[in-house]
Amino acid sequence: MILTAEQSALLEAVGEVLLPGARDAGIANFVDVQLGRDDPMLMVRYFDWPGNLTDFYTRGLAALDKASKADNGAPFARAAPEQQTALMRKFLDDKVPGWDGPPAPLFYLAVRGDVVDVVYGTVEGFKRLDIPYMPHILPKEQW
Amino acid sequence: MAAKLAQAGKKVVVLEAGRPVTTNFMWSSLIxxxxxxxxxxxxxxxxxxxxxLNLNFAWGTGGSAAHHFACWFRLHEDDFTYKTTYGVGLDWPFTYTDLRPYYDQIQAEVGVSGDDDTDIWTPPHAPYPDPPLPILAQGKTLKRGFDALGIPTSPTPQAILSRPKGERAACILDGWCAAGCPIGALANPQVTYLRDALLAGATVINDAYVTRVLTNAAGDRAIGVEFFDAAGARQQVDGKVIALGAYAIENPRILLNSASSAHPHGLANSSGLVGAYMMTHIGGQIFGLFKEETKPYMGRTGGELWSQADYTSDENRNGYIGGYQWLGATAAKPNDLLGICMMRPDLFGKPLDDFLKTASHHLVSNTALGNDLPVEANRVTLSDQKDVHGFPLAQVTHGFGLNQIKMREAALKKGQEIMQAAGAYDVWTNPKADQHIMGGAIMGGDAQASVTDGFGQTHDVPNLVILGSSVFPTSAAVNPTFTIHAVTLRTVEHVIADWANIA
Structure with missing residues (x-):
């Protein structure tokens, strides 16, 4: 395990805000498994991020919780849904007050990419979208 | 290069920084x-x-060509004479006429599908060896818009087989190109020249991370390369001809890291231009949602429909110096950087879920891909940060000029008109979709103004040859892989013919 229980719970809460179904689809497991690989298959690898990927996630999650406490007076997981949504809207424009994690738009896009991976980027996800998977080589595992 | 040298009886060793990648490694999943x-x-x-950078990079056998989308176009005649014709940029040290036979030979060996009847833009060329791939629902929908505005289109010329070729299967249009094509329909190196090289006796060493090209004491001959193996041990392999094909960023990095007393500013850098003139293709994407089922998950990742109606760089016509082409109806799966989810990065929560459910069935995309101008200040230098072996990393600096910004704005405007004319009920754009990397060790006739000659031989060290898009003096407005193949074939034929003097 790379992420702590608290970090996993927070990642699930963020994932649910980004795309409903992320928790049940296994967002925390996905990110944790990938961070434990020599070659993590996370979308963040496309973003030219020069640093350590575990730091990217843990620092981002810590900064998110800190921003939520400053903005909403509560950790992100315990903030009201409309507060969570309002905070999330500030990420892409890099307007998160007091943010001290990796670049906020990058963190948003990376985690958003992760939740789409787990909810819709698999054989089961394609079924949920009612589109054919049509594999040449079916992956041995979903991730 | 490796295939032709090995077939000519030369002993060839290919050093690959990454892991082995075979077609069995290309699982149908964008994860x-x-x-x-x-x-x-x-x-x-x-x-x-x-x-x-990282979307373009690769770290395994076959390099970035293992995941390229096989949109194979030729440069136009004026791309080779850009400076002479338009007064900006650079000229190549040869013309289209010089390169044409190599394009023709490559397309015959590899297999390129296209439509000679509707392709009205490609300079004189041998007929496409394979019939065009079909236009599917997404392409047909988009074509309505082009047709309504009187803009001609053609099926995209692609190094993707529309009928079987030897052991390679024809494309089944399932849209998995970005994950690698394991059936051999798409011309990744695993089924083309890398395969030929191995069959001809070339050796590929994986996990061989090249750090420097080594020279003799006088610095006028390359004698080998230094690399670090999977265990982190320093190794050296010697050779009579050293060909550097480590991609457009790493080629100049390795040259700069190969500085010695004979080459204090980096190997082959007497011009001071190693790393200079880095270019990309400026891109812009236009999307539309339609009531009809467009099945965007089908097709080819590089698209179905193509137009070069706006390719000309004539400033009097455009108001800017630059040209672009359309790559329409690209296959897209729900996830990943080029997936449907990234076409509306602003959405999250239920709106994202609703969008994915709709767009997975009703989306049409169209991409403008335009040229970049070679600017000396856009360059690779060595960073203060170092890799695990103590060698400086590459630092890349790049910006577009006003011409390119104006061109992108014009393309996005026209792209929206096309999408609306096709009948989209919702149209939006992504203004930044740059792709491909070129330059950094450009070829030219003047040793003071270029790094290599017209055959990729460095001016300073003639038995050191630079391969790939590094040597491009202009980017043109087309995907580079076909031209990389043609220029490399021209290079290797010259090296073989003049082996006694070069090796």
Missing amino acids: WGRRIHSTPLPPLTSGEEPLS
């Missing part, structure tokens, strides 16, 4: 497909319009 993309040692990217 697992990331294994053939990017690098664990990303260069540092900066500037007003930083280059997007």
Whole structure:
């Protein structure tokens, strides 16, 4: 395990805000498994991020919780849904007050990419979208 | 290069920094497909319009061609004479007429599908060896818009087989190109020249991370390369001809890191231009949602429909110096960087879920891909940060000029008109979709103004040859892989013919 229980719970809460179904689809497991690989298959690898990927996630999650406490007076997981949504809207424009994690738009896009991976980027996800998977080589595992 | 040298009886060793990649490694998943993309040692990217690096990179056998989308176009005649014709940019040290036979030979050997009847833009060429791939629902929908505005289109010329060729199967249009094509329909190196090289006796050493090209004491001959193996041990392999094909960013990095007393500013850098003139293709994407079922998950990742109606760089016509082409109806799956989810990065929560459910069935995309001008200040330098072996990483700086910005704006405007004319009920754009990397060790006739001659031989060290898009003096407005193949074939034929003098 790379992420702590608290970090996993927070990642699930963020994932649910980004795309409903992320928790049940296994967002925390996905990110944790990938961070434990020599070659993590996370979308963040496309973003030219020069640093350590575990730091990217843990620092981002810590900064998110800190921003939520400053903005909403509560950790992100315990903030009201409309507060969570309002905070999330500030990420892409890099307007998160007091943010001290990796670049906020990058963190948003990376985690958003992760939740789409787990909810819709698999054989089961394609079924949920009612589109054919049509594999040449079916992956041995979903991730 | 390796295939032709090995077939000519030369002993060839290919050093590959990454792992072995065979077609069995190309699983149909855009999660697992990331294994053939990017690098664990990303260069540092900066500037007003930083280059997007890791989408273009690869770290395994076959390099980035293992995951390329096989949109194979030729440069136009004026791309080779850009400076002479338009007064900006650079000229190549040869013309289209010089390169044409190599394009023709490559397309015959590899297999390129296209439509000679509707392709009205490609300069004189041998007929496409394979019939065009079909236009599917997404392409038909988009074509309505082009047709309504009187803009001609053609099926996209692609190094993707429309009928079987030897052991390679024909494309079944399932849209998995970005994850790698394991059936051999798409011309990745695993089924073309890398395969030929291995059959001819070439050796590929994986996990061989090249750090420097080594020379004799006088510095006028390359004698080998230094690399670090999977265990981290320093190794050296010697050779009579050294061909550097480590991609557009790493080629100049290795040359700069190969500085010695004979070459204090980097190997082959007497001009001071190693690393200079880095270019990309400026891109812009236009999307539309339609009531009809467009099945965007089908097709080819590189698209179905193509037009070069706006390719000309004539400033009097455009109001800017630059041209672009349309790559329409690209296949897209729900996830990943080029997936449907990234076409509306602003959405999250239920709106994202609703969008994915709709767009997965009703989306049409169209991409403008335009040229970049070679600017000396856009360049690779060595960073203060170092890799695990103590060698400086590459630092890449890049920005576009006003011409390119104007061109992108014009393309986005026209693209929206096309999408609306096609009948979309919702149209939007993504203004930044830059792709491909070129330059950094450009070829030219003047040793003071270029790094290599017209055959890729460095001016300073003639038995050191530079391969790939590094040598491009202009980017043109077309995907580079076909031209990389043609220029490399021209290079290797020259090296073989003049082996006694070069080796």
